[in-house]
Amino acid sequence: MTMRDFDSKDGKMIFAGMNVEDIAKEFGTPCYVVDEQRVRENYRNVYNAFSRYMETEVHYACKANTNLAVLRILQQEGAGIDAVSIGEVRTCLKAGFAPEKIMYTGVFVSEEELKEVAETGVLINLDSVSEMEKLARIKPGAPVSFRITPGVGSGHGDKVITGNKGAKFGIPKEHVVETYLRAQDLGLNPIGIHAHIGSGGQHVEPFIEEAEVLSELINQIGEAGIQLQFVDIGGGIGVPYRPNEDEMDLNEMASEVCDVFEQNTDVRKIILEPGRYIICDAVVLLTTCTDVKDADTKKYVGVDAGFNTLIRPAMYDSYHYIQDGSKFGKACTSRYDIAGPICETGDYLGHDRVLPDVEEGDVMVVYNAGAYGFSMSSNYNSRPLCAEVLVNEGKAELIREREQVDEQWRHQIVPKRLQ
Numbered sequence: 509m510t511m512r513d514f515d516s517k518d519g520k521m522i523f524a525g526m527n528v529e530d531i532a533k534e535f536g537t538p539c540y541v542v543d544e545q546r547v548r549e550n551y552r553n554v555y556n557a558f559s560r561y562m563e564t565e566v567h568y569a570c571k572a573n574t575n576l577a578v579l580r581i582l583q584q585e586g587a588g589i590d591a592v593s594i595g596e597v598r599t600c601l602k603a604g605f606a607p608e609k610i611m612y613t614g615v616f617v618s619e620e621e622l623k624e625v626a627e628t629g630v631l632i633n634l635d636s637v638s639e640m641e642k643l644a645r646i647k648p649g650a651p652v653s654f655r656i657t658p659g660v661g662s663g664h665g666d667k668v669i670t671g672n673k674g675a676k677f678g679i680p681k682e683h684v685v686e687t688y689l690r691a692q693d694l695g696l697n698p699i700g701i702h703a704h705i706g707s708g709g710q711h712v713e714p715f716i717e718e719a720e721v722l723s724e725l726i727n728q729i730g731e732a733g734i735q736l737q738f739v740d741i742g743g744g745i746g747v748p749y750r751p752n753e754d755e756m757d758l759n760e761m762a763s764e765v766c767d768v769f770e771q772n773t774d775v776r777k778i779i780l781e782p783g784r785y786i787i788c789d790a791v792v793l794l795t796t797c798t799d800v801k802d803a804d805t806k807k808y809v810g811v812d813a814g815f816n817t818l819i820r821p822a823m824y825d826s827y828h829y830i831q832d833g834s835k836f837g838k839a840c841t842s843r844y845d846i847a848g849p850i851c852e853t854g855d856y857l858g859h860d861r862v863l864p865d866v867e868e869g870d871v872m873v874v875y876n877a878g879a880y881g882f883s884m885s886s887n888y889n890s891r892p893l894c895a896e897v898l899v900n901e902g903k904a905e906l907i908r909e910r911e912q913v914d915e916q917w918r919h920q921i922v923p924k925r926l927q
């Protein structure tokens with residue numbers, strides 16, 4: 509499979525059965541639009557690929573997108589949750605996830621946050637020795653697992669690789685066994701092991717290497733007298749962002765990774781934490797062309813979404829395919845940079861894109877916008893956070909209202925003497 513693409517009708521793009529221009533007209537732009545059925549399919553793909561081989565739990569990494577409606581859909585599907593903050597834990601509890609379905613994996617966690625998380629009853633996946641010692645005081649006897657640093661990394665760029673030696677995440681693999689024994693001495697109950705090698709990996713091999721490292725550690729921990737109930741290989745499954753890019757073979761990944769655990773360990777339960785794979789291609793960002801500018805050396809399509817709305821191109825130089833949803837399938841005649849309304853030269857959504865003759869008012873569609881799109885958006889330049897819309901069976905519903913400018917003043921205080 510390659511990148512997901514869409515149908516057209518009368519020159520307009522059809523997303524999940526709806527004309528993107530109609531959605532833009534009804535809800536305004538910029539707005540993120542979620543295809544409910546695709547979220548469900550993506551979840552089922554991961555679950556079905558792995559559950560053929562091992563007892564499987566898919567914990568959606570909700571940092572990718574924490575919209576409550578998206579969380580409800582995944583809760584209905586039977587997903588669990590990977591949460592990184594007390595905010596994410598509370599949001600998922602609000603969405604209806606039972607505490608037993610949520611695993612918390614923080615990094616550099618404050619004692620205050622750890623206490624709050626412990627009170628909710630979710631499983632805590634410890635990231636450091638200090639966090640372990642704190643939790644042993646806060647919640648004696650608590651079941652725990654540990655995030656380990658496997659020395660294997662993979663991802664779409666350096667900024668999102670997490671499993672390499674020296675990374676800020678996890679317990680270095682050389683100290684894993686002593687840490688499990690210490691946890692036991694402190695009265696904690698270690699029941700699992702976890703690693704996450706990075707985000708956006710497109711190759712199976714690093715996941716196999718990760719499984720090999722985890723298997724070796726599971727055995728060493730077993731020899732030290734601690735039998736673990738599950739192995740969690742984290743998230744990181746990439747998706748194609750470019751039209752001809754191939755998808756990583758999920759079935760091959762599942763078969764090879766599970767084979768490593770089955771051949772080498774007694775652990776029969778696997779947890780996965782995909783964020784991107786579940787939500788990325790289920791969402792498009794709609795943004796309206798506000799201006800077409802000829803700037804000597806290049807032409808710009810100016811749009812109403814900048815890096816305040818989608819930061820990935822500016823932050824990681826990430827590629828997002830972009831089409832003119834108002835002239836979908838029409839002959840491409842010009843080359844443009846697509847740039848937003850933020851007062852920074854680095855504010856762009858795409859460089860050098862060949863498109864039909866774009867006109868003001870056209871609805872531009874940014875593909876694969878579901879993962880780390882809205883969840884990384886900001887108020888920079890005092891721009892309100894955008895709307896989110898859910899589409900199902902040809903009907904669109906608002907799932908997040910567009911923020912208003914005055915809502916940005918809510919938490920600010922001007923001292924009396926300055927009033």
Ligand SMILES: Cc1ncc(COP(=O)(O)O)c(C=O)c1O
Pocket residue numbers: 569572590613670704706707708742743744745781782783784785879
């Ligand atoms: C611990 C953990 N699990 C899962 C994920 C989800 O990663 P992805 O969205 O690439 O699947 C992340 C983010 O990189 C993470 O830090």
Ligand SMILES: N[C@@H](CCCC[NH3+])C(=O)O
Pocket residue numbers: 571668707708820879880
């Ligand atoms: N935010 C990154 C992925 C990192 C995930 C969190 N560890 C992205 O947009 O690709």
